[in-house]
Amino acid sequence: MSDAPRGIVLVGYRATGKSTVGRILADRLDREFADADREVEILAGRSIRSIFLEDGEPAFRDWEARVIDDLAARLSGGVLATGGGAILLESNRKRLRDFGFVAWLTADAETLARRIQSSRRGVEDRPPLTSAGTLDEIAEVLEARTPLYQEVAHVAVATEGRTAEQVAAAVLEAWSRAADSTIPGDF
Numbered sequence: 001m002s003d004a005p006r007g008i009v010l011v012g013y014r015a016t017g018k019s020t021v022g023r024i025l026a027d028r029l030d031r032e033f034a035d036a037d038r039e040v041e042i043l044a045g046r047s048i049r050s051i052f053l054e055d056g057e058p059a060f061r062d063w064e065a066r067v068i069d070d071l072a073a074r075l076s077g078g079v080l081a082t083g084g085g086a087i088l089l090e091s092n093r094k095r096l097r098d099f100g101f102v103a104w105l106t107a108d109a110e111t112l113a114r115r116i117q118s119s120r121r122g123v124e125d126r127p128p129l130t131s132a133g134t135l136d137e138i139a140e141v142l143e144a145r146t147p148l149y150q151e152v153a154h155v156a157v158a159t160e161g162r163t164a165e166q167v168a169a170a171v172l173e174a175w176s177r178a179a180d181s182t183i184p185g186d187f
Helices: 018-029 035-046 048-055 057-074 090-099 109-118 120-125 134-152 162-182
Strands: 007-011 033-035 080-081 101-108 155-158
Touching: 007 033, 007 090, 007 162, 018 080, 018 120, 018 155, 033 035, 035 080, 035 162, 048 057, 048 134, 057 090, 090 101, 090 134, 101 134, 101 162, 109 134, 155 162
Parallel strands: 007 080, 007 101, 033 080, 101 155
Antiparallel strands: none
16 A cells, blocks of 8 residues: 555445544544535535526536546545445546445445435435335445446445444445555545
8 A cells, every 4th residue: 555545435325424424533533524525516606406406417516526626636545425326427437436435335235225214304405316116226326336336335334233433434444454455546
C-alpha cells in the first residue's frame, strides 16, 4: 500500500446502512465523511426524488457521476457512502476502486423492503425504480446490480441481524486485513 491514506467506500442497495455505517467509520478513524446522495441534493439544489421525477434517471446519474468524481478528488483517505445505483456506470466503479477499499453492504430483499417501508425517508424521499411493488422491485434491481457490486467490491458485509456498529466493525476488520496484504495488485 502506498503512503497516501486509502479511503473507504460503501456501496450497496438503499437501506443497507451505508450512511450510518459510513459516519461510524469516519468517527472511529478520525476521517472526513461524505454521503454522495446528500452531496447530489446540495449541488442540484433539490431532492433526488425531484431530479428523478422532473429530469429522469439519466440526469440523476449525471449528477451522481459528477459528485463521485468531485468527492474522490477532494476526500482523499475519507469515508464515502454512495447511492445504491452508483455502481451502474463503469466510470463510477473505476473511480470508486481507485479511491480506496470498497465494502459492499448486503441484505436480502425482504429485509430491505422492511427497512424501506419502516423509514419515512425510504418511502417519501426515494423514487421507485420500477413499476413493480416494493419487494418485487428490490428483488429485480438487486438481481441486476449484484454482478456490479461484486465487480467493484473488495469485500461483502452482510447487514442482516447486525447493528450499524457491528457492520462498521466488520468493515474495519476487512479493511485492516486488506491494508496488511502483501499480495501484488491487491488493495
